[in-house]
Amino acid sequence: MVSCAGRLPGKEKARLVRDAAGVGLAVGAYGLSYGALAVAGGLTVAQTQFLSLVLYGGSAQLALVGTLAAGGGGLAASATAALLGVRGLFYGVSLRPVLGLRRAALLPAAHLLSDESAAMAIARRTPPERRAAYWVTGSVVFLCWNLATLAGALSGSLLADPEALGFDTASSAAFLALVAPRLRERDGRLVFAAAAVVATAVAPFAGSGLPVLAAGLTVLGLALLPPAEAGGAKRRTIPTRHGGAA
Amino acid sequence: MSWSWILLAAAACYLLKLAGLLVPARVLGRPSVARVTGAVPVALLAGLIATQTFVSDQRLLLDARVAGLAVAALALWRRAPFLVVVVAAAATTAGLRHLGVGA
Numbered sequence: 001m002v003s004c005a006g007r008l009p010g011k012e013k014a015r016l017v018r019d020a021a022g023v024g025l026a027v028g029a030y031g032l033s034y035g036a037l038a039v040a041g042g043l044t045v046a047q048t049q050f051l052s053l054v055l056y057g058g059s060a061q062l063a064l065v066g067t068l069a070a071g072g073g074g075l076a077a078s079a080t081a082a083l084l085g086v087r088g089l090f091y092g093v094s095l096r097p098v099l100g101l102r103r104a105a106l107l108p109a110a111h112l113l114s115d116e117s118a119a120m121a122i123a124r125r126t127p128p129e130r131r132a133a134y135w136v137t138g139s140v141v142f143l144c145w146n147l148a149t150l151a152g153a154l155s156g157s158l159l160a161d162p163e164a165l166g167f168d169t170a171s172s173a174a175f176l177a178l179v180a181p182r183l184r185e186r187d188g189r190l191v192f193a194a195a196a197v198v199a200t201a202v203a204p205f206a207g208s209g210l211p212v213l214a215a216g217l218t219v220l221g222l223a224l225l226p227p228a229e230a231g232g233a234k235r236r237t238i239p240t241r242h243g244g245a246a
Numbered sequence: 247m248s249w250s251w252i253l254l255a256a257a258a259c260y261l262l263k264l265a266g267l268l269v270p271a272r273v274l275g276r277p278s279v280a281r282v283t284g285a286v287p288v289a290l291l292a293g294l295i296a297t298q299t300f301v302s303d304q305r306l307l308l309d310a311r312v313a314g315l316a317v318a319a320l321a322l323w324r325r326a327p328f329l330v331v332v333v334a335a336a337a338t339t340a341g342l343r344h345l346g347v348g349a
Binding site: 019022023025026029042043047050051054055056057059060064068074075077078081082084085086087088089090091092093094095096097099101106107109110111113115118119122163164165166167168169170171172173174175176177178179180182187188191192193194195196197198199200203204205206207211212213214215216217218219220222223227 | 247248249250251252254255256258259260262263264265266267268269277278280281282283284285286287288289290291292293294295296297298299300301304305306310311314315317318319322327328329331332333334335336337338339340341343344
């Protein structure tokens with residue numbers, strides 16, 4: 001894993017670590033609020049932290065805690081978390097050709113899979129950059145997330161109102177920053193707009209998790225569109241093996 | 247909440263991630279398939295952003311979150327560094343809530 005980063009120029013490596021630290025800080029703010037909300041919602045500190053270490057999925061964990069706090073019970077809370085976890089399946093499918101994993105790296109790679117590591121890897125241009133971005137971001141974010149959720153759980157009631165500090169918007173802004181490079185291409189813009197509209201339209205009728213999954217299905221619409229090159233948007237042709245992924 | 251539900255949720259999420267990474271390469275070798283799967287994170291993140299910004303308890307709601315996200319979009323368009331984007335967005339939302347605007 002470290003050897004992947006080793007093949008990059010120093011400047012690129014430094015940028016990667018700096019970006020990862022930025023993502024880690026944003027995730028930390030999110031993690032603080034999750035930890036506080038989890039304990040307030042009825043989980044023990046050990047349970048809160050077990051989810052961070054093993055389930056390790058910010059939105060799945062928050063959805064679990066949210067469902068629990070809303071009186072949903074254990075089954076509903078776990079089902080919601082698993083539903084948000086389906087996202088991991090899609091990320092895995094899109095990352096497999098990008099990462100070129102060996103068998104031994106498969107289990108840790110699956111564990112470090114998150115919105116952030118997937119987005120950082122896919123935003124990069126070349127395969128070595130993508131691999132390095134995945135492992136660096138994945139490790140930094142895992143560490144920051146776990147430290148922050150522990151701090152949040154321990155401080156619990158101290159951080160009574162994470163929303164007063166705008167933590168919810170911080171995570172949306174972080175997601176937007178992660179997806180921004182893809183919005184410079186036609187496919188990315190179309191999918192982004194369609195998915196946002198679908199998620200918002202579905203949300204009033206379906207519980208947490210489902211709107212995001214419905215948004216994921218909008219990519220199937222791309223199969224109906226001709227590739228961007230034919231549409232005249234060839235400002236920048238990137239010679240990657242996996243055409244649309246860059 | 248009982249530990250059994252927690253273990254079940256954790257196992258489900260991990261196995262889903264692993265399953266995604268195990269799909270055979272030949273299925274994904276075709277450019278048409280790669281184009282669609284490569285766009286999946288964009289769609290999912292767009293869905294997350296939209297629901298986190300416009301939805302509250304299954305209701306559509308325009309509040310201080312929208313202003314925060316707009317500031318983030320503006321900062322990104324001006325090519326601001328990641329941290330500036332995130333902090334500016336959070337500060338905007340927090341400031342508006344503090345003033346009681348769109349809270």
